[in-house]
Amino acid sequence: MNRVYIKTYGCQMNERDSDAVAAMLRARGYRIVQDENACDIMLLNTCSVRDAAEQKAIGKAGYVSHRKKHQPDFVLGILGCIAQNRGAELLDKLPDVDLIVGTQKFHQVPGYLDNLRAAREAGVPIGETIIDIAEEAGSQNTIKDHFVSEDAAPQVNAFVSIQQGCNMDCHFCIVPKTRGDERSRPMDEIVAECETLARRGVKEITLLGQIVTSYGRRDYAHTAGVSPFVQLIEKVHAIDGIERIRFTSPHPRGFKEDLVEAYGRLPKLCEYVHLPMQSGSNRILKAMNRPYSRERYKEIVDALRAVRPDMYFSTDIIVGFPGETDEEFEQTRELFEACNYDMAYIFKYSIRSGTPAAELGDQILDEVKERRNQVLLDILRKNSERRNAILLGTVEEVLVEGPDKNGLRFTGRTRGNRVTVFDADPRLVGRLVPLKIDRASVSTLYGELQLAGVESD
Numbered sequence: 001m002n003r004v005y006i007k008t009y010g011c012q013m014n015e016r017d018s019d020a021v022a023a024m025l026r027a028r029g030y031r032i033v034q035d036e037n038a039c040d041i042m043l044l045n046t047c048s049v050r051d052a053a054e055q056k057a058i059g060k061a062g063y064v065s066h067r068k069k070h071q072p073d074f075v076l077g078i079l080g081c082i083a084q085n086r087g088a089e090l091l092d093k094l095p096d097v098d099l100i101v102g103t104q105k106f107h108q109v110p111g112y113l114d115n116l117r118a119a120r121e122a123g124v125p126i127g128e129t130i131i132d133i134a135e136e137a138g139s140q141n142t143i144k145d146h147f148v149s150e151d152a153a154p155q156v157n158a159f160v161s162i163q164q165g166c167n168m169d170c171h172f173c174i175v176p177k178t179r180g181d182e183r184s185r186p187m188d189e190i191v192a193e194c195e196t197l198a199r200r201g202v203k204e205i206t207l208l209g210q211i212v213t214s215y216g217r218r219d220y221a222h223t224a225g226v227s228p229f230v231q232l233i234e235k236v237h238a239i240d241g242i243e244r245i246r247f248t249s250p251h252p253r254g255f256k257e258d259l260v261e262a263y264g265r266l267p268k269l270c271e272y273v274h275l276p277m278q279s280g281s282n283r284i285l286k287a288m289n290r291p292y293s294r295e296r297y298k299e300i301v302d303a304l305r306a307v308r309p310d311m312y313f314s315t316d317i318i319v320g321f322p323g324e325t326d327e328e329f330e331q332t333r334e335l336f337e338a339c340n341y342d343m344a345y346i347f348k349y350s351i352r353s354g355t356p357a358a359e360l361g362d363q364i365l366d367e368v369k370e371r372r373n374q375v376l377l378d379i380l381r382k383n384s385e386r387r388n389a390i391l392l393g394t395v396e397e398v399l400v401e402g403p404d405k406n407g408l409r410f411t412g413r414t415r416g417n418r419v420t421v422f423d424a425d426p427r428l429v430g431r432l433v434p435l436k437i438d439r440a441s442v443s444t445l446y447g448e449l450q451l452a453g454v455e456s457d
């Protein structure tokens with residue numbers, strides 16, 4: 001009765017939340033299993049950002065709930081954004097769900113499962129679904145405890161949640177509803193968590209939040225023009241053992257001089273920036289309630305490339321926002337091409353009820369969205385091929401993360417966040433090593449480690 005399978009949909013924040021739930025459950029004596037067919041409890045940690053993501057998780061829950069026919073004690077829980085967004089209404093479609101837990105209540109999951117399990121074991125008839133989607137003051141501080149089990153592979157990189165929620169009110173976005181108001185964790189707690197991770201051998205930290213560039217803006221003052229977010233990066237940078245720092249996601253509005261300049265003086269800050277553009281049309285940006293212009297966006301990209309000419313960029317784009325004309329999409333295409341992204345997440349606009357954009361007329365036909373999507377994907381593929389051609393024959397610094405997915409070779413990422421695959425000794429896991437690139441596919445680089453001169457343990 002204690003085998004738990006957790007399936008995660010959506011963003012890195014959700015991955016992080018699932019890791020935290022898994023850690024809390026392990027600490028309570030539950031077993032986290034990888035085989036969904038061999039579990040007593042299934043938790044779906046869900047995403048609401050687009051309709052397709054919601055349908056996927058709801059479809060899965062519907063399918064899995066049939067299991068109760070032959071496994072009457074089976075427990076099914078829906079966690080995270082869909083739970084928060086829909087609450088009890090989920091029971092219309094999914095009457096057999098046992099647990100609905102929102103984004104501020106992940107830390108309550110073990111207690112609720114204990115209760116459900118005790119009831120099952122006592123033979124008490126299955127009662128009402130437990131629903132908890134209330135707000136909770138201080139919930140941003142609950143997603144923190146990493147738990148590394150004895151037999152777990154050494155952890156090389158870690159996501160550290162620095163903030164929850166978002167107050168930007170982008171007109172297409174459901175996140176303010178699913179994640180609530182912007183709340184930052186105290187800086188010294190984040191730094192203490194990173195120090196603990198460093199002591200456990202973690203080398204790379206990714207600072208996570210919905211709008212990390214706003215970190216601490218209500219809680220800490222700027223010091224000599226340096227924002228609280230950059231102050232936090234400086235503190236993590238000073239931790240011995242941490243070799244690389246990344247963050248996601250920033251907002252262009254928060255990319256001020258202090259952050260740009262940090263890339264010039266903080267060598268652990270990896271030269272990879274995910275900078276959501278959303279649209280290259282000033283009229284659409286305004287309609288999206290994104291407070292910057294295409295000109296300002298390009299200025300940030302250029303400023304970052306001036307500080308780090310080898311900077312890698314990725315972005316988020318929405319095609320087919322209500323009312324987007326061919327000319328407006330053409331402006332997005334043009335800016336997309338000019339920024340020369342290495343990676344991009346391109347989304348077809350999806351109506352999210354309760355958001356201001358859902359009320360706009362002039363929704364764009366699906367086939368038009370699809371065509372615009374393909375135009376950007378083609379540019380991205382060409383950029384990637386061009387970048388790969390430049391990388392062939394060069395030596396990149398790689399952080400060795402562990403066995404690749406086939407378990408035959410090893411994998412790690414470059415500072416520019418490219419996945420690499422190579423032969424290595426298990427003792428190199430957690431080490432920064434030079435890799436000579438000799439082959440590249442769209443998403444992966446292959447090569448040989450250059451170990452002469454790298455001191456061994």
Ligand code: 5AD
Nearest residue numbers: 172173276316317347348349350352
């Ligand atoms: N439709 C399509 N894409 C969306 N995103 C957020 N809301 C929507 C929506 N309604 C995209 C944005 C955001 C990313 C996480 O998801 O590009 O940056």
